[in-house]
Amino acid sequence: MSAEVEEASPEYVPITVEFSGGLEMLFSNERKLSLSIPRRDKDGQKANVAFLIDYLCQDCLKDPRKDLFVLDGSVRPGILVLINDADWELEGEEKYELQDNDNILFVSTLHGG
Amino acid sequence: MPPSPCHHCKTQSAKIRRPKDGSKLCVSCFTTAFETEIHHTITASSLFQRGERIAIGASGGKDSTVLASVLKTLNERHDYGLDLVLLSIDEGIRGYRDDSLETVKRNAVQYGMPLTILGYDELYGWTMDQVVEQVGKKGNCTYCGVFRRQALDRGAARLGVRHVVTGHNADDIAETVLMNLLRGDLPRLARTTSIVTSTPSAVASTDPNSRPHIKRSKPLKYAYEKEIVLYAHHKKLDYFSTECIYSPEAFRGTARSLIKSLERTRPSAILDIVRSGEDMAKLVPGNEEGCGGVCQGSVAVAEEEEGGCGSSKPGATGGYMEKMEEQLTLDREAVEKELEVEITSSSCASPGMNGAVPLPKSDKKTNNNTNNNHKKASKGQLLPSRRTGKQVVGFCKRPGCGAMTSQEICQACQLVEQLNKNRPKHAVEVVYEGEEKRDDGMLLHVTNGIAKSVLVD
CATH class of the missing domain: 3.40.50.620 (HUPs)
Incomplete structure (x- = not known):
């Protein structure tokens, strides 16, 4: 499916994605990923955070416990999303359209110490 | 979406949306507010x-x-x-x-x-x-x-x-x-x-x-x-x-x-x-x-x-802890009559209350999830809701423990003893300071926190 998207849209947005607060455990202990995300989704819409989350689930999340990251089609409640260090609630949440060199940080508050 | 300015300083761009009131703050105003509120909590309750x-x-x-x-x-x-x-x-x-x-x-x-x-x-x-x-x-x-x-x-x-x-x-x-x-x-x-x-x-x-x-x-x-x-x-x-x-x-x-x-x-x-x-x-x-x-x-x-971790709840784990809970309940209810305070359901139910409607008692629930030995406590008595009032607080009788407990020995010591019962004899153990002859014939000799158990007879 991702191959189709790549063919349809040869342009990519370079972004950095980080995981912390225990979330890195779901992503093969990778705390930081440099990704190139298709600029547009398969419907031609600009890639936004919702698209990124989908992308992460399909291409980067190897752990079978996907529900620890995504629940009911959105980031699991209790996981904070920071877009360039700002709470995604200030940026339009999932509708925020990715810009070049954006830094998207997912922090879990669900893990203990 | 244009960056919104910090509600407080109006100059920096907001980075945090506070869950308690939805206010948007920049990083420095947020850290100050966060610290100030904890300071307030500390001073307001004279911690x-x-x-x-x-x-x-x-x-x-x-x-x-x-x-x-x-x-x-x-x-x-x-x-x-x-x-x-x-x-x-x-x-x-x-x-x-x-x-x-x-x-x-x-x-x-x-x-x-x-x-x-x-x-x-x-x-x-x-x-x-x-x-x-x-x-x-x-x-x-x-x-x-x-x-x-x-x-x-x-x-x-x-x-x-x-x-x-x-x-x-x-x-x-x-x-x-x-x-x-x-x-x-x-x-x-x-x-x-x-x-x-x-x-x-x-x-x-x-x-x-x-x-x-x-x-x-x-x-x-x-x-x-x-x-x-x-x-x-x-x-x-x-x-x-x-x-x-x-x-x-x-x-x-x-x-x-x-x-x-x-x-x-x-x-x-x-x-x-x-x-x-x-x-x-x-x-x-x-x-x-x-x-x-x-x-x-x-x-x-x-x-x-x-709380703070997993499910350290008796309700989630059941069994042994449940029984211990019930024992505590019994102990507490037993002293209730003497230590009763104003608004218990039993005082509401007393005949002297003018026009007061007795609250439904929670005995039913208590009975539902308890063992038979509970009945002697609740039978025929108007008990207030379960586990109200004060506990009879004593101290654990195990040498070197002395933790607060309403029983002979505290929960931790009970659990340790359960564990120790199933441990192979002649093991080297770390238990309490002092020396203790145990029921199973082992002599516990403890120095500097290191205990050796020896089979003495």
Whole structure:
């Protein structure tokens, strides 16, 4: 499916994605990923955070416990999303359209110490 | 979406949307507001006294790391005059605690606080790995929870510290409030919402070796978990996140998910639940929360259960702990008649009440989930709701323990004895100071915390 998207849209947005607060455990202990995300989704819409989350689930999340990251089609409640260090609630949440060199940080508050 | 300016300074761009009121703040205004509110919590409930030595229960996780950092900041900024030390408990879970203890060690250096690490093996003779080997993964949280609670008290006593602070946050309290509501356990709700709890003073005891009065408090009680994490993030604090490898995430996990889902649709819900919990606590008969739980000498009695990890809940684990709970219930109800306070349901039901409608008694529920031996207590009596009023507090009879308990021996010692019963003889054990002839014919000889058990007959 991702191959189709790549063919349809040869342009990519370079972004950095980080995981912390225990979330890195779901992503093969990778705390930081440099990704190139298709600029547009398969419907031609600009890639936004919702698209990124989908992308992460399909291409980067190897752990079978996907529900620890995504629940009911959105980031699991209790996981904070920071877009360039700002709470995604200030940026339009999932509708925020990715810009070049954006830094998207997912922090879990669900893990203990 | 254009960047919105900070509601407070109007100059920097907002980075944080506060869950409690939706206000948008920049990083520096947020950190100041966060610290100021904790300062307010501390002063409003007179948590600390000048010159007091405080042990911070430190796990290396976000909550205790933020607590240590904020307390250090506030202690310097407002000249509290506190002597802050770190106290960590090593449950003995390989691959879990090892890494977080490394974090605590770094924190000790970063904050310039002395650190003491106490192990379950040292305190109880069992690491959690060994406990799990023996009892299995199911129900081991009960052991861990009971051990941990007492471990902090024992550690504090060893350090000569009378006050332990823990990193319980608003989300933790809200979770506990919900869980107690779902279990119909209002008296426990009252104790867990209190900002200060305390093991009862040993004043009544003339034994000089008895356990000193240890105060517990939760300065982050009104702090959102979200803000704690954001504070740690923006201050670049060094913390460690992990999930206990044995945690089954049962009842507490469900309550936690519920809280977080509520937060997403209504962020103020978490503090609202905490406040509701406090208000309900005031209505619980026999509860000493009328003063807000901060009056000297009448702080709520500390409970074995405060959450913060997996499901250390008897309700989730059942079995042995349930029975122990019921025994406690019995003990408490037995003294109820003498220690009864104003608004119990039995006083409402008394014939002298003019036009008062008796409240439905909760006996039905109590009977439903209890054993046969419960009947003698509830039969024919108008009992107030279960577990109201005061406990008969004594001290554990086991040598070297002396923890507060309403039974002959405390929960931790009971659990240790259960474990020891199934341990092969001639094992080298670490138990209590002193020497003890045990029922099974073993002589326990303890020196410097190392016990050797020898079969004597």
